[in-house]
Amino acid sequence: MNKFFHSVSLIEELCSGCINCIKRCPTQAIRVRHGKACITKEFCIDCGECVRTCQNHAKVINRDFxxxxxxxxxxxxxxxxxxxxxxxxxxxxxxxxxxxxxxxxxxxxxxxxxxxxxxxxxxxxxxxxxxxxxxxxxxxxxxxxxxxxxxxxxxxxxxxxxxxxxxxxxxxxxxxxxxxxxxxxxxxxxxxxxxxxxxxxxxxxxxxxxxxxxxxxxxxxxxxxxxxxxxxxxxxxxxxxxxxxxxxxxxxxxxxxxxxxxxxxxxxxxxxxxxxxxxxxxxxxxxxxxxxxxxxxxxxxxxxxxxxxxxxxxxxxxxxxxxxxxxxxxxxxxxxxxxxxxxLYWKVDVVYEPVFQLGDNFIESVALMNQVNNIYEKFPKLDCGICGAPTCKALAEDIVKGNANENQCIHILKQQIHEISQDATTFANDSAINNTNTPDYIARLKKYINQIAMLDNDLNREE
Incomplete structure (x- = not known):
């Protein structure tokens, strides 16, 4: 969806993946994904704040000379x-x-x-x-x-x-x-x-x-x-x-x-x-x-x-x-x-453009907003921006839209790693005094390997 023409664009190769621009954008139109900023065009109002903020000159204004x-x-x-x-x-x-x-x-x-x-x-x-x-x-x-x-x-x-x-x-x-x-x-x-x-x-x-x-x-x-x-x-x-x-x-x-x-x-x-x-x-x-x-x-x-x-x-x-x-x-x-x-007067009406609407109708929007709120409650509400979204609420909305996952929140990721570490330590202690060749041992070992692989996957996807 792209409802508007935009003069502001991104030169991806100049972007360092910092989060300065996402914190300055008034409409939360920018995300950092895969180590690069990306602009959600329908949210952008061409105010130029990202151009002003970007130290790498990765945001430019397309104009004539x-x-x-x-x-x-x-x-x-x-x-x-x-x-x-x-x-x-x-x-x-x-x-x-x-x-x-x-x-x-x-x-x-x-x-x-x-x-x-x-x-x-x-x-x-x-x-x-x-x-x-x-x-x-x-x-x-x-x-x-x-x-x-x-x-x-x-x-x-x-x-x-x-x-x-x-x-x-x-x-x-x-x-x-x-x-x-x-x-x-x-x-x-x-x-x-x-x-x-x-x-x-x-x-x-x-x-x-x-x-x-x-x-x-x-x-x-x-x-x-x-x-x-x-x-x-x-x-x-x-x-x-x-x-x-x-x-x-x-x-x-x-x-x-x-x-x-x-x-x-x-x-x-x-x-x-x-x-x-x-x-x-x-x-x-x-x-x-x-x-x-x-x-x-x-x-x-x-x-x-x-x-x-x-x-x-x-x-x-x-x-x-x-x-x-x-x-x-x-x-x-x-x-x-x-x-x-x-x-001097407008000849064409200026109308509302519901670009921030989550669903196609009121009932669907309410249902999706409830999902957003439930996910948002899991987050620390620090709005640190490390996940690549400007706020925890914005990340929750991205997740509901299918554009992100919960593990992009570094605080949730750390908690998951901590829980796996504790569980693995307990398992290791038990294994030291028990027979390590049992089917239960093999199953639990595979479980930890899979969990670590999934977390590694999430980290690599954002690098």
Whole structure:
């Protein structure tokens, strides 16, 4: 079963079989089996935590590179707001224009800021939140990993999702329209290329929310394009083109709380970092929050500036973006504000995907869950991860699914070895004073040999 497209994948030969990634994955999508990590694709939400955690660089993000410009006759770059925070001494619109000019020097024909799309979405969100009090608190859908997390783990919260396309999609649609009008080329000859800070937005392009097909054609990571821009930045700074169209409202989206603050309300909650996001969603599902209008959730610490495809320390990047935002006008231009609200809303419903469901129906699921609980009670509940599963409960579920066995728990294995050792010692003592050639002796000896062989088998299967 593979319900989603994934940008994160594993290079098996680089994996050392450590358990760092299984402890960090928010959806318990990773196991270590036969000395190598493996990703359960239907559980993965492409948050990139395993990429960030892996010291062996065995987890990678499948993305495009600058050579993808050759796939189209005309290309438009979509820089994320977080891109600006990766450079030093970026303090005003002129400095932003220098970055955008440097992007054109790489071979792009045009550039369109994602921050401009964020300003359009901000205006639409304000109206939607005010008009839909029955959905309060309304949860942002700007982070694809958060939306996918809700779809697979928190089905009761789907009705709280903001049914608007994210800023990158709005910017892509506007950029394509402008390019077609400017060049007279057909849509398929124009390449809209997103400069992405994270893995989840790379995955989003292949499987967008609320629509059949994204307006974005390719995605290049900030980490890949940053040195190329840097090489041209000094020259671009000498005579920057007037390319910037967004102000502080849109650029503020690059850091945590930026989206919520743009709504100009105090009745909001903002959380960043995938572990914190999970805690907020659990409490929201338990209805622990009071009168909130809006909830902004970012899978990456610090917001998009903390994306796994960025280069700057996220805390420094947040400070840079805050300083830049304060120096900008609220909106730089109004040319991107003409999009109809009808173009912003989902056209395809976002639905629950029960990937964690054990059985095919309720009765079967309950029966299997009882089996899980019975097996779980045998375990020490230490969640040590040595078995290759992130928790004892996860190992119990794997056993019920037929993907593991109890002896993968080192504590159970040690107990079995201890019991065999005690029994064998007693048998050896008895044999010393009794006739060792009896059928009973031979039978018991074979029993111990078989038990030891089975334990050795279990150990070898995991090595």
């Amino acid at each position: 600058i050579k993808c410009l050759n796939d189209f006759e005309y290309t438009v770059a979509l820089p994320a707001p977080s891109l600006y925070s990766q450079f030093n001494n970026i303090n005003n619109i002129t400095d932003i224009n220098a970055i955008l000019t440097a992007i054109l020097m790489l071979g792009f024909d045009d550039v369109y800021e994602v921050a401009a799309g964020a300003e359009v979405v901000t205006a639409a969100t304000k109206d939607y939140v005010n008009d839909h009090k029955e959905q309060w608190p309304i949860v942002s859908t700007a982070c694809p990993s958060v939306v996918r997390l809700i779809r697979v783990r928190f089905p009761n919260l789907i009705d709280h999702l903001l049914p608007l396309h994210p800023p990158v999609e709005i910017a892509a649609a506007a950029a394509r329209k402008r390019a077609m009008e400017k060049t007279g080329l057909s849509s398929e000859k124009i390449g809209i290329i997103f400069i992405s800070p994270c893995s989840s937005k790379v995955a989003y392009i292949k499987e967008p929310l609320g629509m059949e097909k994204s307006s974005i054609d390719r995605a290049i990571g900030i980490t890949d394009i940053y040195p190329l821009i840097l090489a041209h930045l000094q020259e671009a700074s000498l005579s920057p083109l007037d390319l910037a169209i967004a102000g502080r409202v849109g650029i503020g989206w690059g850091r945590s709380s930026g989206e919520a603050l743009a709504l100009e309300t105090d009745e909001y909650l903002s959380a960043d970092g995938i572990e914190n996001v999970v805690h907020v969603l659990e409490d929201l599902e338990d209805e622990k929050f009071g009168d909130l209008r809006f909830i902004e959730l970012d899978a990456c610490s610090g917001g998009c500036v903390g994306g796994v495809l960025t280069v700057e320390n996220p805390f420094i990047a947040k400070t840079k973006l805050k300083k830049l935002k304060e120096a900008l006008p609220k909106r730089h231009t109004e040319e991107h504000r003409e999009m109809s609200y009808d173009d």
